[in-house]
Amino acid sequence: MVAVMAMIDRSATWPWKGDSPVHLPRPEIVPTDFLLPGDPARVDMAASVLSDFEIVGQNREFRMGVGYFGGHRIGICSTGIGGASTEIAMVELAALGVKRIVRIGGMGALSDDLALGDFVVVEKTPANSACARPYSPAGEPVHAAAAIVSALDGKRSSMGLAGRTGSVVTADGYYRAQGRPDHRDGNANPDLVDALAALGVDGIEMEAEIVLAVGAALGVEAGAILAVHAHRRSDGWLEDYEQTQRNLIAIAAGALADLASSSPA
Numbered sequence: 018m019v020a021v022m023a024m025i026d027r028s029a030t031w032p033w034k035g036d037s038p039v040h041l042p043r044p045e046i047v048p049t050d051f052l053l054p055g056d057p058a059r060v061d062m063a064a065s066v067l068s069d070f071e072i073v074g075q076n077r078e079f080r081m082g083v084g085y086f087g088g089h090r091i092g093i094c095s096t097g098i099g100g101a102s103t104e105i106a107m108v109e110l111a112a113l114g115v116k117r118i119v120r121i122g123g124m125g126a127l128s129d130d131l132a133l134g135d136f137v138v139v140e141k142t143p144a145n146s147a148c149a150r151p152y153s154p155a156g157e158p159v160h161a162a163a164a165i166v167s168a169l170d171g172k173r174s175s176m177g178l179a180g181r182t183g184s185v186v187t188a189d190g191y192y193r194a195q196g197r198p199d200h201r202d203g204n205a206n207p208d209l210v211d212a213l214a215a216l217g218v219d220g221i222e223m224e225a226e227i228v229l230a231v232g233a234a235l236g237v238e239a240g241a242i243l244a245v246h247a248h249r250r251s252d253g254w255l256e257d258y259e260q261t262q263r264n265l266i267a268i269a270a271g272a273l274a275d276l277a278s279s280s281p282a
């Protein structure tokens with residue numbers, strides 16, 4: 018038994034098997050730049066935006082692919098919904114040597130000037146998610162990497178897509194945690210929506226604070242660009258979301274390619 022355990026070469030403290038992560042698929046050559054959608058199905062959608070795209074594999078909610086944008090190699094890995102699985106993806110990608118990460122996903126807008134289908138480049142997130150606290154214990158707002166914010170908003174603008182920079186709050190749940198009812202005939206909680214809006218944010222989502230906090234703690238440049246999939250004030254819902262998702266991939270991949278081309282070799 019002792020000899021078998023030695024061959025496995027891992028422990029409960031750091032349960033990697035050699036250089037293979039516990040949860041994420043591992044590409045043979047790890048790209049320095051990654052996109053993080055929530056939904057595994059959106060990884061496959063990247064094939065319509067990235068060239069020479071290949072699926073690396075999937076384990077649980079973590080589906081990974083690799084392709085090229087403007088000649089630059091970019092990875093894309095789903096996180097699943099919420100902070101706990103997003104923390105896993107961020108930590109394991111950082112340990113694999115990834116340098117820049119951009120979350121791409123949806124949000125529920127709170128600001129009246131945002132319309133369904135608009136894009137928000139996240140500048141900062143206030144402290145709200147318990148999943149982010151081990152990486153940002155002071156409870157202060159967490160800021161995206163300035164270079165990523167600039168690159169994302171510049172790419173959005175150059176593509177002629179509506180939106181702006183802004184801030185979002187990350188909730189640790191989808192229903193009660195965001196003021197939604199927990200059954201069809203239940204009562205919503207507009208007071209909670211107002212309390213979240215009082216944090217000075219433009220919308221609500223479920224992963225950005227974790228991406229930014231873990232990135233800042235582990236030395237990974239991190240950012241996020243989100244599409245307005247719902248509007249919590251008008252109660253609007255964007256039903257036709259497919260092209261918006263492709264645009265998210267194109268904006269983020271283009272921004273990362275631009276940053277890579279301007280970085281010192």
